[in-house]
Amino acid sequence: MINGYLRNERYNETLRLFRMMGSSNLKIDSYTCHLALKACIGLSDYEMGMKVVKVAVDKEMEREKILGSAIISFLVKFDKVDNARSLFDRMTERDVVCWNSIIGGYVQASQIREAFDMFFRMCNSGIIPSPITMVSLIQACIKSGNLELGKCVHSCTIGLGMRNDILVLTSLVNMYSNMGEIVSAQWLFETMPTRNLVSWNAMISGYVQNGFVLESFALFNRLLRSGGGFDSRTMVSLIQGCSRIADLHNGKILHGCVFRRGFELNPILSTALVDLYSKCGTLKQATFVFEKMEKRNVITWTAMLVGLAQNGHAEEALKKFCQMQVEGVVGNSVTLVSLVHSCAHLGCLRKGRSVHAHLIRRGYAFDVVNRTSLIDMYAKCGKINSAELIFNKGSVCQDVIIWNSMITAYGIHGLGKQAVGIYKRMVEEGTEPNETSFLSLLTACSHSGLVEDGIGLFHSMTKDHKIKPTEKHYASIVDLLSRAGRFQEAEALIKEIPFEPGSSILEALLSGCRTHKNIELGIKTADRLLCLDSMNPGIYVVLSNIYAQARRWDAVNHVRSLMRTQGLKKTPGYSSIEVENQVYTFFAGDDSHPNWAEIYQYLENLRLEVEASGYVPCTSCVLRDVDEPMKIKLLWGHSERLAMAFGLLSTPAGSPIRITKNLRVCVDCHNVTKHISKIVRRELIVRDANRFHHFVDGNCSCKDYW
Numbered sequence: 001m002i003n004g005y006l007r008n009e010r011y012n013e014t015l016r017l018f019r020m021m022g023s024s025n026l027k028i029d030s031y032t033c034h035l036a037l038k039a040c041i042g043l044s045d046y047e048m049g050m051k052v053v054k055v056a057v058d059k060e061m062e063r064e065k066i067l068g069s070a071i072i073s074f075l076v077k078f079d080k081v082d083n084a085r086s087l088f089d090r091m092t093e094r095d096v097v098c099w100n101s102i103i104g105g106y107v108q109a110s111q112i113r114e115a116f117d118m119f120f121r122m123c124n125s126g127i128i129p130s131p132i133t134m135v136s137l138i139q140a141c142i143k144s145g146n147l148e149l150g151k152c153v154h155s156c157t158i159g160l161g162m163r164n165d166i167l168v169l170t171s172l173v174n175m176y177s178n179m180g181e182i183v184s185a186q187w188l189f190e191t192m193p194t195r196n197l198v199s200w201n202a203m204i205s206g207y208v209q210n211g212f213v214l215e216s217f218a219l220f221n222r223l224l225r226s227g228g229g230f231d232s233r234t235m236v237s238l239i240q241g242c243s244r245i246a247d248l249h250n251g252k253i254l255h256g257c258v259f260r261r262g263f264e265l266n267p268i269l270s271t272a273l274v275d276l277y278s279k280c281g282t283l284k285q286a287t288f289v290f291e292k293m294e295k296r297n298v299i300t301w302t303a304m305l306v307g308l309a310q311n312g313h314a315e316e317a318l319k320k321f322c323q324m325q326v327e328g329v330v331g332n333s334v335t336l337v338s339l340v341h342s343c344a345h346l347g348c349l350r351k352g353r354s355v356h357a358h359l360i361r362r363g364y365a366f367d368v369v370n371r372t373s374l375i376d377m378y379a380k381c382g383k384i385n386s387a388e389l390i391f392n393k394g395s396v397c398q399d400v401i402i403w404n405s406m407i408t409a410y411g412i413h414g415l416g417k418q419a420v421g422i423y424k425r426m427v428e429e430g431t432e433p434n435e436t437s438f439l440s441l442l443t444a445c446s447h448s449g450l451v452e453d454g455i456g457l458f459h460s461m462t463k464d465h466k467i468k469p470t471e472k473h474y475a476s477i478v479d480l481l482s483r484a485g486r487f488q489e490a491e492a493l494i495k496e497i498p499f500e501p502g503s504s505i506l507e508a509l510l511s512g513c514r515t516h517k518n519i520e521l522g523i524k525t526a527d528r529l530l531c532l533d534s535m536n537p538g539i540y541v542v543l544s545n546i547y548a549q550a551r552r553w554d555a556v557n558h559v560r561s562l563m564r565t566q567g568l569k570k571t572p573g574y575s576s577i578e579v580e581n582q583v584y585t586f587f588a589g590d591d592s593h594p595n596w597a598e599i600y601q602y603l604e605n606l607r608l609e610v611e612a613s614g615y616v617p618c619t620s621c622v623l624r625d626v627d628e629p630m631k632i633k634l635l636w637g638h639s640e641r642l643a644m645a646f647g648l649l650s651t652p653a654g655s656p657i658r659i660t661k662n663l664r665v666c667v668d669c670h671n672v673t674k675h676i677s678k679i680v681r682r683e684l685i686v687r688d689a690n691r692f693h694h695f696v697d698g699n700c701s702c703k704d705y706w
Helices: 002-007 011-023 030-043 046-058 065-077 081-090 096-108 112-124 131-144 147-159 166-178 182-191 197-209 213-225 232-244 248-261 267-279 283-292 298-310 314-326 333-346 349-361 368-380 384-392 400-412 416-428 435-448 451-463 471-483 487-496 503-515 519-532 537-549 553-566 596-612 628-635 639-650 667-680
Strands: 574-579 582-587 657-661 684-687 692-696
Touching (some): 112 131, 131 147, 131 166, 166 182, 232 248, 248 267, 267 298, 349 574, 416 435, 416 451, 435 451, 435 471, 471 487, 503 537, 519 537, 582 639, 639 657, 667 684
């Protein structure tokens, strides 16, 4: 009866009968214990399993061959490999199953050397390895990433007469795929005398892992034409392939196939679908699949959180994390890093600190990737000192990514000299800079007006580090020169570029033309840009702004008419602020906030105070053909002023205000914020699309260069 329940996976009934035998004083032998342990493994019930082991030890049956193997398998299942080894060494008789159990245990525990040591001992003791033995060793090679060792194991399987064993061959296909040797995996698959669905799945998965998505679909079609079936694992691999190339069309077909075949939406399959829809930007479908799941593990939650964060729904990602905690799911490192990125995007310092605390409690905080994310988060939340503390914590790191993150952090705060200093320190300490290092450095120099330093670094990149400049590097150096008004040098550099200049290079030049009101060059550059990318609304907006600064309203209207004809819209400006652990977003002229009347009254009072302190509105920032009073009214409705007024009303006196704006701050908002910082005696921190502005006592950290 016990065996019957076990074979039908009715594990609770199996153990109930086992306990009844004990209470009825019936003899329990090694075979009974063996069956009971299998049920405990099926239920992942460690406590009950140890009770069965105690029965075996009390009756001195644990060293018997069959039961001993079962106990070893049970202990290994629960990562008790040292206890398993202790029992193994005490056993007087060991068959191949015992050896396989202990070798598999070491592989599971990633103790690769010990696994191979036991394999050699097994061979020396006269036991012939089985296919299960070799599969365990192949898994060890995958875990170690040692291709040469894997080839040796492959040779060994041939020497043992397993060249046609389907289990071994499938494992080898998986091994070569995991190690990027897709040609070897393909050759093995094609030469297999027989294949089962596991073999097909291994090859399909191998293609996807190595980026050969079209080949994976071709193989799937072969499987169908051969009359073979498929399962949920096949679907998972193919859906993951669609995610890699953002193929929404085929992804939906596969989702329909899953539905029609009646496959259970298990966590792995559901997670693949959530990831697919997230990568394709269709969050509605991703959320639908996620909400329909009965059981959601940490991987599924992480896929949903990452999808929200990557698609610009950072605030929703933070809300989902709170729901995840309520449901008792503990986040892993990937979960928390995605939240750090969300906090960085929104500029949510309090929530960012909370996630940082989670990382510390879980022991993830000192990992290089996590430290890099935290540096980025603190920098984007305006806390450059905290970013420095994270960077300097621990020993010197040779990973170039963490150095790059600190260079970028200094750059967005306009601390170009510190960014260059970090670069020099990085080189002195033996870390070789890469393309990203120089891109961050050139951007930092551009935001700080360090023109000569930037030019020197640009030449050093090729001369000293043999790094060939990409389009992004050229765009950065053109931006550096254009911001400084050195248009002749910028144009000369563009002519020297060894490839046709792309949109990013010309956009950098156009932005400089707007800043310095170089109308003639701006119009010429905009014309070139529109030939390259006529559907980019940003080009039309900048061109319209250039015409507006020149008071050429007919040309402004013509450009705006072109935009309407093309169906293009200007990106609306908005500003966000975190107050009492909640993010509030304001648009220009916004009256949707419940306290909007109080906000506008406060702004009116501020206007009177700043005008009394000497502020004069810069109405040239209003790029519309209206009278002066209307221009002033429009300026005071800008989103950052609304966010600032709300923050000043809602936070304690003396505390800093942190505002995040999606567009570049205008000249008048910059001027008025300097005056406001002096009147309210607070630090006002504004992060715009380009950089940070720290306003203190009437001055800005950018020194009016942005």
